[in-house]
Amino acid sequence: MALCLRYVNNKGKINERFLGIVHVKDTTALSLKSAIESLLMEYSLSLSRVRGQGYDGASNMRGEINGLKTLIMNETKQAYYIHCFAHQLQLTLVAVAKDNDDCIWLFDQLAILLNIIGVSCKRREMIREIQSQHILQALELGEIESGQGLNQEHGLGRPGDTRWGSHYKTVSNVTALYATIVKVLEKIGSNKINKDDRVKAITVMSTFESFEFVFMIHLMSEIFGITDKLCRALQKGDQDIVNAMTYVKLTKEGLQQMRDHGLEDFLHLVVCFCVKHDVEVPTMDDMYVPRGRSRRFFAKVSNLHRFRVEIFISVIDLQLQELNSRFDEENMELLICVSCLNPINSFAAFDMQKLLRLAELYPKEFPTNDMTMTALRHELQFYINDVRQDARFGDLKGIHELSMMLVETNKHTTYNLVYLLIRLALILPVATASVERVFSSMTYVKNKLRNSMGDQLLNDNLVTFLERDLFSRVSDDDVLERFQSMKTRRMLL
Structure with missing residues (x-):
């Protein structure tokens, strides 16, 4: 378990510092509370001085009866719990992918696609070559501009539920590499040597070139784009409650605006994309016919009703519902009161x-x-x-x-x-990004060559690695002097 402290220094600046890691035998709330108390006592810190606590959404952390936050608040009433905002957003995105049938279908197709074209170095190299050719052709035709930072190479990484922005990056890259992916699938489907991948490529191509796939991947790209700014902002260690609540409000307003008035512009975007890549666009007044799925599982409705009501509005409503429910914490009164300290617009709040x-x-x-x-x-x-x-x-x-x-x-x-x-x-902590970075850093500190290091050595190495801005101020002479004074030695270092 990793523990970080958030405090205000004597210059009025907010700081988050890594205190240490503790080895826990189990993840029950009582064990975690004992581990936190022992680590604080080691540095002569008292739990009674804590005025805020934040964790992820695990039940052993946020449980109302026997959760860790409840056990701490029973002893320290003013240690108010703020659910990690970044996890709330990430859980919302994952909930959309898991609770909506069309989103599940989309990400299943993306998983199959990534398995086929990202399974080997040869196919990834094939993507790079075709992408380079497309960029050169676009530059010659004047469709894109050249310059520093433009026309960067795109990859096809797998999305992960615990990695911020990974879903957005995946759908954005697939959309940007659409023409490249089509050519790669054509080459794989034409190769008669590897029959298994050839059949998979032909099957995926049928779905990949459907209007429904293009509609869904653009919809998820738009939704993730609206929520991405909030997601990235909450990873900042100096983020305060007011800014976090402002981003939440703007995200909700953006989704609501898209739901109420954004369908026409969104359809125009999708249709233009389909025309550019030779994807058949269905007539919206015709009856909906699913591509690659049985008609038995779908209602007999028009294409307009299917794409507007059952997909577009349904997915956005699910996002808004999750955002409203997950940010509706019991301590919202505390957050509203805190927002009155906001100095923006001559302290209008x-x-x-x-x-x-x-x-x-x-x-x-x-x-x-x-x-x-x-x-x-x-x-x-x-x-x-x-x-x-x-x-x-x-x-x-x-x-x-x-x-x-x-x-x-x-x-x-x-x-x-x-x-x-x-x-x-x-x-008051609004995100656990600092704690998450501790576990990410462990892969650098405790690598294969140093896999047998003990808990204390791992903890000391992590402290120096994560807080290197502080340790960079310590001179070599100070280290030598401290080491020399620890024990009488035969010679000076």
Whole structure:
């Protein structure tokens, strides 16, 4: 189990640091809680000082009765749990692929396609050669421009449910390499030596050149494109609650706009793609006939009803439903109160009553008595009048910039209660990207040559590898001096 700490330093900047890894015998909530406590105690840290916790969506973590977050909150009431936003988004994308029949069909066909054309180095090289020829022809015809960073080589990697953006990358690359893939399938289908792959290529080609496949892969590309910005933003270690909630809102609005008013433009995009690649476009008023699937499993409807209602609206509604349900956490009140600290547009979101309510959620920092609340109320009024008149606070983009500006202008001492509210808001974790990177880094640290290293050595190597920006400040002389002072030695190093 990996553990990262999120804190605000004395300059008002939010930081996430890797604390260490712990070997756990099982993944029960009690075992994980004991492991966290032991690691914190090792560094003289107390669980009572924790003001936020975030994990992925596993039931042993977020369980309401015996989950890890519940066990910790039973002891530390103010250690509010924020479900990892990035996992919420990734789970939403996976749910679409698993709960919708047409999405399942699409990704099954993509899996078969990747098995055929990505199974050997020869076929991947074939893709590169054909792709290069297409780019040269397009440059000669003036269809594309040349320049630095343009016309990069595309690959066909497999999508993974735990890798952010992998589904979007796969469908985008398949769409970009459509003409190339058709030629590769033609070559494989014409090769009579390898009969198994020849039959598979012919079968996949039939589906690959259907309007339904083109429609589905463009639809998933559009949906993933709308959600990709949110997905990438949540991987940033300095992301705060306000920015995260803003991206969630924009993502929902983008999907809703596409659902209500985007069908006509989307159909035009798909039809133009089909015309360019010689894919037959069905008449929308005709009855729907499935390609490569039995008619018994489909209702007798028109093509327009099939593609508009059963696919387009159905898939987007599933996305919106999942987004609304997964971001509707019990602590939404906490997030709404935190958003009132947002400095954008001259602190337009400022709401004194909600900020007073935010203070009530942290009784240890803000004792619920009339004196404390009265002092906070007066301080909030002076604070908002001051920062709105100060030009230095006019162009701030988030709570993290507000925190650093308060320290820079020394106003954090003048408005110490407000600054405490800001710090509490910043340490709430919105994503577990830092923890995920720990496990990704293990493949570099504990490789085949060093596979037998113990837990302590692995932990020490990971700390130096992940926090190398800190260790780069340590000179070699300091290391030698520390090592020399650990034990009396016969000679100096």
